[in-house]
Amino acid sequence: MRYESSVLSLSWIPSEAIRGMSKPAFDLGPLHYDEPPPETVAGPEELEALRAGDRFRFGNELRAWIEVEDGWIVDHGQSGGCHIGVTKLKLGRTFSVAAVTMPELRPEAEVARSWVRFTQTAGGRTGVPMPRPVPRAPFFRVDAPLVWTTLSLTIHADGSAEHAVVGASPFPRHWIYDAAGSLSHKSGLLGMKDWARHAFGKATPWGAEDSPAVVTEVETALERELSATIMRGGAKPRTRRVKEGRTLVEQGQPGDELYLLLDGVLSVEVDGRPVAEVGPGVVLGERAILEGGTRTSTLRGVTDCRVAVAAADAIDKAALAKLREGHRREDPGPIEA
Numbered sequence: 001m002r003y004e005s006s007v008l009s010l011s012w013i014p015s016e017a018i019r020g021m022s023k024p025a026f027d028l029g030p031l032h033y034d035e036p037p038p039e040t041v042a043g044p045e046e047l048e049a050l051r052a053g054d055r056f057r058f059g060n061e062l063r064a065w066i067e068v069e070d071g072w073i074v075d076h077g078q079s080g081g082c083h084i085g086v087t088k089l090k091l092g093r094t095f096s097v098a099a100v101t102m103p104e105l106r107p108e109a110e111v112a113r114s115w116v117r118f119t120q121t122a123g124g125r126t127g128v129p130m131p132r133p134v135p136r137a138p139f140f141r142v143d144a145p146l147v148w149t150t151l152s153l154t155i156h157a158d159g160s161a162e163h164a165v166v167g168a169s170p171f172p173r174h175w176i177y178d179a180a181g182s183l184s185h186k187s188g189l190l191g192m193k194d195w196a197r198h199a200f201g202k203a204t205p206w207g208a209e210d211s212p213a214v215v216t217e218v219e220t221a222l223e224r225e226l227s228a229t230i231m232r233g234g235a236k237p238r239t240r241r242v243k244e245g246r247t248l249v250e251q252g253q254p255g256d257e258l259y260l261l262l263d264g265v266l267s268v269e270v271d272g273r274p275v276a277e278v279g280p281g282v283v284l285g286e287r288a289i290l291e292g293g294t295r296t297s298t299l300r301g302v303t304d305c306r307v308a309v310a311a312a313d314a315i316d317k318a319a320l321a322k323l324r325e326g327h328r329r330e331d332p333g334p335i336e337a
Contacts, residue, residue: 001067001068001069001159002065002066002067002068003065003066003068003155003159003161004063004064004065004155005063005064005065005153005155005161005163005179006061006062006063006064006080006153006179007062007151007152007153007163007176007177007178007179008041008047008059008060008061008062008176008177008181009059009060009149009151009165009168009174009175009176009177010037010041010050010055010056010058010059010174010175010177011056011057011058011059011060011123011147011149011169011172011173011174011175012034012036012037012055012056012057012172012173012175013033013034013057013172013173014033014034014036014172014173014190015033015231017033017171017172017173017190017192017263031087031089031128032088032090034054034055034056034057035055036175036224037050037055037056037175038050038055039182039183039221039224040177040180040181040182040183041177041181042181043181046181047059047061047083048083051083051084051085054085054086054088055085056083056085057084057085057087057099057126057147057172058082058083058084058085058099058122058123058124058147058148058149059082059083059084059085059122060080060081060082060083060120060121060122060123060148060149060151061080061081061082061083061122062078062080062118062120062151062152062153062163063078063079063080064076064077064078064079064109064116064118064153064155065077065078065155066116066155066157068157068159071114071157072113072114072157073111073112073113073114073115073116073157076109076111076116076118076155078106078109078118078120078153080120081104081120081122082101082102082104082122082123082124084099084101084124085099086098086099086127087099087126087127087128089128097126097127097128098127099124099125099126099127100124100125100126100127101124102122102123102124102125102146102148102206103206104120104121104122105120105121105122105150105205105206106118106119106120106121107119113157114156114157115154115155115156115157116154116155117152117153117154118152118153118154118155119150119151119152119153119166120150120151121148121149121150121151121167121205121210122148122149123146123147123148123149123169124146124147124148125143125144125145125146125147126144126147127144128144129142129143129144130142130143130144130145130196132196132197133197134197134198134200135197135198136201141200143200145169145171145195145196145198145199145200146169146199146200146204146206147169147171147172147199148167148168148169148204148205149165149167149168149169149174149213150165150166150167150168150205150210150213151163151164151165151166151176152164152165152166161179163176163178163179163184165185165187165213165215166210166213167205167210167211167212167213168187168211168213168215169195169199169204169211170189170190170191170192170194170195170199170211171190171191171192171194171195171196171199172190172192173186173187173190173280174186174187174213174215175187175218176215183218184217184218185215185216185217185218186215186216186218186279186280186281187213187214187215187280188214188215188216188263188264188265188279188280188303189214189263189264189265189303190263190280199211214265214303215279216265216277216278216279216280217279218281219278219279219280219281219282219283220323220326222319222322222323222326223281223282223283223323224281226260226283226315226319226323227260227281227283229314229315230258230260230283230308230310230314230315231260231308233314234314235311235314237260237308237309237310237314238308238309239262239306239307239308239309240306240307240309241304241305241306241307242264242266242299242301242304242305242306242307243301243304244301244302244303244304245300245301246300246301247298247299247300247301248266248299248300248301248305248307249285249295249298249299250295250298251269251270251271251295251296251297251298252294252295253294253295254288254293254294254295255285255288255293255294255295256288256289256293256311256312257285257309257310257311257312258283258284258285258286258289258309258310258311258312258314258315258320259283259284259285259299259307259308259309259310260281260282260283260284260307260308260310261278261279261280261281261282261283261284261305261306261307262280262305262306262307262308263280263305263306264279264280264301264302264303264304264305264306265277265278265279265301265302265303265305266278266279266282266284266299266300266301266302266305267299267300267301267302268284268297268298268299269297269298269299269300270296270297270298272298275297277302283323284299286315286320286321286323286324286327287324289312289317289320290317290320290321290324
């Protein structure tokens with residue numbers, strides 16, 4: 001019996017990812033942000049269409065198979081690789097600059113009688129120069145930092161499989177798709193400054209080390225719709241920063257603001273007990289708006305976070321009520337402030 005499975009990552013640049021001196025180049029040209037990739041990628045043909053349509057910067061596709069006889073694995077193999085896009089520059093007219101692919105890294109699979117674990121690193125750098133100072137020799141670089149993900153895929157003798165993100169560059173956003181092609185996880189941090197300073201040479205998988213990945217489960221489709229409304233639907237929300245270990249809101253406090261987590265991971269705590277961790281794209285705060293203006297949980301930074309703060313009337317009450325019910329289905333206890 002032959003069993004197959006796969007995992008895919010797509011790396012792209014969301015509008016909230018760029019800050020500092022690089023921001024004018026994106027806001028005014030010649031560079032551009034990316035529209036979010038789709039929630040599903042049906043197969044190789046759709047993946048190639050997305051690449052050709054400039055819908056992502058880098059893709060890491062890991063496909064693998066096992067052969068099973070009498071309940072034990074007798075053979076295995078893997079395929080896939082890096083899917084690389086182009087960088088479009090607007091300089092009077094639009095120019096496409098090819099990216100640079102790094103060699104795919106595929107260590108020997110870990111093989112047991114009842115499971116096999118495959119690992120693959122893929123990525124590269126854009127072809128557009130990024131002049132910047134760096135903290136070690138040569139102390140100034142012109143080429144762009146490297147982007148990558150390191151994925152693992154474990155297939156069991158009964159045909160079940162699971163995937164993980166072993167490592168990833170701190171920038172840009174990485175979305176992870178399961179074997180069915182459905183979006184399952186996303187990277188929780190957008191560390192552009194750290195990436196620009198360190199993602200070259202030995203501080204990459206092609207040197208001596210990988211970067212640990214912070215990943216979270218994806219938000220709901222409704223939250224994706226509401227996040228677009230919050231960011232582009234009317235008055236621009238203000239942004240708050242929450243340091244690791246500090247709180248955004250405290251349970252029992254009054255509050256009438258809505259929150260969209262832009263970057264980082266927040267812990268949701270009820271009566272001092274963590275009940276969930278949430279990542280970028282999640283919308284929080286609706287229960288206080290709908291249920292009397294008192295926060296029902298504490299939101300604490302697992303990492304440094306950036307949060308968009310919107311007024312209570314930024315979203316209509318019917319949508320907030322749907323959001324509340326969706327959150328309650330995800331967890332038996334309250335998971336929002």
